[in-house]
Amino acid sequence: MSTTIERLIKVLMFDVDGSIMPQGGPIHPAIAAFFRALSKLGLIMGPATGKNCDYGRGLACGIGVVWDFVAGESGARFIECVGKSGPPIYKQRVSQGASSDLSSFIKKIDYDLFGRGFSLRGQIEKFRPELKEGILTLFPPGRDLDVTLDWLSHFEDIIDTFGFQLKLQRFSDGCIDIVPEGISKQLGVQEVCRTYKCSPDQILVVVDGSNDIELTQGTLVIAVANAIPELKKIATAFEGYVSEKVDGAGFVEGILHFAESNKFDASINNKIKALCLATLKKLV
Ligand SMILES: [Mg+2]
Known part of the structure; x- marks a missing residue:
């Protein structure tokens, strides 16, 4: 008899444009505050973006957090934060590609x-x-x-x-x-698994566009309301979540769904739930 071990979410990995903010921004102040609070709870997180890694770092500066990693250039580059006390220190890895x-x-x-x-x-x-x-x-x-x-x-x-x-x-x-060929956001997922010793099903991803499809392979998916139909289909088929709200608000709604399913570590799960509810109130 086989038993399925339900794994908890260890990492939050999100697309930026269209997923946590409208295409091209700006990020809503309540979403920025949401990230700061998640960061304080110790959730490992970082963007998986088509933009370069410096853009990802700049976004963190604007929000007031330090990402644990940035998967940039649609997976072609990956930087890991290896020092958070004082100015953040990053180690860069180059993904393979033709x-x-x-x-x-x-x-x-x-x-x-x-x-x-x-x-x-x-x-x-x-x-x-x-x-x-x-x-x-x-x-x-x-x-x-x-x-x-x-x-x-x-x-x-x-x-x-x-x-x-x-x-x-x-x-x-x-x-x-x-x-x-061979470069996709899936390379970022693989780097995250290697770096944080986890499996894809412990990574929660937030997606909306066609360059996010590979990000959903084996991971838990939040497809925001403005996501392309293919991503919504994937989220529905593999125990993910399709939000009713668009971009940033949809992202928070999705996190709430997984907190309500107790998918985060028990020490932070209820705090995340409360945080989501408070943030959603600020977004109406
Ligand atoms: Mg996008």
């Missing part, structure tokens, strides 16, 4: 970081960069978000022609990520 294809891709499009241009069928196309080390992100230079639709088909052609092991993702703000 980065040589990314270097080749950059050459093929005559990518010029400092000139902020690349070659599109013989013309120089302007872009806004986001500084990253393991993936490439290009934003539209102005207000016309549709300009990147043409970039997308051009990049697809190049990747097909040269057989590069790269995948493309285009987001609602027009930005395009060019990501080595």
Whole structure:
């Protein structure tokens, strides 16, 4: 006879844009206070974001916490906080990926970081960069978000022609990520398991977008109300939670659900529950 051991949540790992705050922010002051209180309770936590690790650290400074880790660049980079007393000290790890294809891709499009241009069928196309080390992100230079639709088909052609092991993702703000195959937020989950000696089912994730799908493999999922249908389906199928509220409020609603199911350590579970209820009142 097999017995299922119900494991408690050890780590909170959250997507940022659209999951704990509206796309592009700002974070609600009550959500910032919620994070500070969770941090005091000793819950291990950090973001799993498509943005770089410095963005994750900056977010923590604004909130007034120190994350235990940041899984940045959709899993391509991971920093672990190894000293919290005094200025935080971080150790960086580089995830594996087919980065040589990314270097080749950059050459093929005559990518010029400092000139902020690349070659599109013989013309120089302007872009806004986001500084990253393991993936490439290009934003539209102005207000016309549709300009990147043409970039997308051009990049697809190049990747097909040269057989590069790269995948493309285009987001609602027009930005395009060019990501080595093998890089995904799942690498962040693996780093968290290694670092904190836990299994994926002890990690609670908060998600909304298409680059979060790999973050849900084996983990406990909160899909906020504005999440894509695929994530809601995953949350429903694997004992996760789909919130009624959007982004930050949905995140707190999801934490409350897991506290009501006694999924946190008994020493903090009721405190988390009370904290969620108080925070939700401030969010109406
Ligand atoms: Mg998101």
